[in-house]
Amino acid sequence: MSSEIARVAVIGAGQMGAGIAEVCARAGLDVLVCEQDTRAVEAGRARIQHSLDRAVRAGKLDRAEAGRASRRLRFGTDLGELSDRQLVIEAVLEDEQVKTELFATMDKVVEDPAAILASNTSAIPIMRLGMATGRAGQVLGLHFFNPAPVLPLVEVVGSLLTTPSTVDRMERFATDVLGKQTIRAGDRAGFVVNKLLVPYLLSAIRMVESGFATAADVDRGMELGTAHPMGPLRLSDLIGLDTVAAIAESLYAEFKEPLYTPPPLLLRMVDAGLLGKKSGRGFHVHGGK
Ligand SMILES: CC(=O)CC(=O)SCCNC(=O)CCNC(=O)[C@H](O)C(C)(C)COP(=O)(O)OP(=O)(O)OC[C@H]1O[C@@H](n2cnc3c(N)ncnc32)[C@H](O)[C@@H]1OP(=O)(O)O
Numbered sequence: 001m002s003s004e005i006a007r008v009a010v011i012g013a014g015q016m017g018a019g020i021a022e023v024c025a026r027a028g029l030d031v032l033v034c035e036q037d038t039r040a041v042e043a044g045r046a047r048i049q050h051s052l053d054r055a056v057r058a059g060k061l062d063r064a065e066a067g068r069a070s071r072r073l074r075f076g077t078d079l080g081e082l083s084d085r086q087l088v089i090e091a092v093l094e095d096e097q098v099k100t101e102l103f104a105t106m107d108k109v110v111e112d113p114a115a116i117l118a119s120n121t122s123a124i125p126i127m128r129l130g131m132a133t134g135r136a137g138q139v140l141g142l143h144f145f146n147p148a149p150v151l152p153l154v155e156v157v158g159s160l161l162t163t164p165s166t167v168d169r170m171e172r173f174a175t176d177v178l179g180k181q182t183i184r185a186g187d188r189a190g191f192v193v194n195k196l197l198v199p200y201l202l203s204a205i206r207m208v209e210s211g212f213a214t215a216a217d218v219d220r221g222m223e224l225g226t227a228h229p230m231g232p233l234r235l236s237d238l239i240g241l242d243t244v245a246a247i248a249e250s251l252y253a254e255f256k257e258p259l260y261t262p263p264p265l266l267l268r269m270v271d272a273g274l275l276g277k278k279s280g281r282g283f284h285v286h287g288g289k
């Protein structure tokens, strides 16, 4: 059944939306990428091209196949173009109001009543997104990991109202079509991975905030001492400090446990526009965005 999905859309072409769109195009799907304006479209297009070129340089992707993947991507700014899509994956910023408004619009615009609406949210309960639509049975979380073309996992999250056939179908789609590996997670803020990962990132930020250790030493400690590919401050910078703060807010709102509260240093860095890799500076300075 999963092979029936040929026409997908990805909304948002930031670091995750671009990565998910690339994964879908490389899997042979017809991909529409929607962004807010032409500036964001061009930034998203460049992000995907850069990543495809990188895969070609690394010998992971044939140049001709990269060209075919590029040609499977179409970009636009008009959500009306979603009308013929069979699956829409939302990957805009981690803001519940923005996402619920978008789900309501997607529901109106996508014509096929059997089409599936998915969110790449890091932590927002799927039920809230489903309830913004008239098809909560076909709304679920498809949570990719950064960088999406590289990391194999997709968390599949059904809400209380998502039909079991939707969850089964999307699990097969993620494995058989996209070549990912899946786990199922319950519909609680943060699902499985972020509920474990984010308190660790917040603890590392608290260590830096208190002067207990420097960001460089915390990162070196975890990289050299536990073989993590990147330490928690560098990883927070990769994710985006605005996104880390938003995930912490969702976790705290759901569980009311102090370990989920965003440290003031994190909030001040977000206020200052020090968002990590995407803004050029966070806990570390980054050469490229
Ligand atoms: C917040 C959420 O909701 C959920 C999340 O995503 S949590 C964050 C999860 N992500 C992580 O934990 C990332 C941890 N870090 C890593 O896995 C690695 O450091 C990394 C893959 C990002 C980079 O790996 P590295 O070995 O340091 O660098 P590098 O050698 O440049 O890259 C390794 C490979 O990834 C590829 N790669 C790295 N960044 C990439 C990107 N942004 N896009 C595409 N490909 C990328 C490289 O091309 C390279 O491919 P080859 O092995 O085929 O050459």
Ligand SMILES: NC(=O)C1=CN([C@@H]2O[C@H](COP(=O)(O)OP(=O)(O)OC[C@H]3O[C@@H](n4cnc5c(N)ncnc54)[C@H](OP(=O)(O)O)[C@@H]3O)[C@@H](O)[C@H]2O)C=CC1
Pocket (backbone or CB within 6 Å): 012, 013, 014, 015, 016, 017, 035, 036, 037, 040, 091, 092, 093, 094, 095, 098, 120, 121, 122, 123, 143, 144, 145, 146, 238, 239, 240, 243, 278
């Ligand atoms: N970063 C990560 O490691 C991971 C993030 N996620 C989740 O993926 C989603 C996207 O995150 P990420 O790609 O990192 O974020 P980015 O900041 O890289 O991209 C966010 C995207 O949302 C767009 N956007 C901003 N405001 C609006 C709006 N009002 N309406 C529509 N689109 C808007 C942005 O466009 P513009 O450029 O014009 O502002 C941009 O394309 C979030 O839900 C996040 O939690 C999931 C897994 C990992």
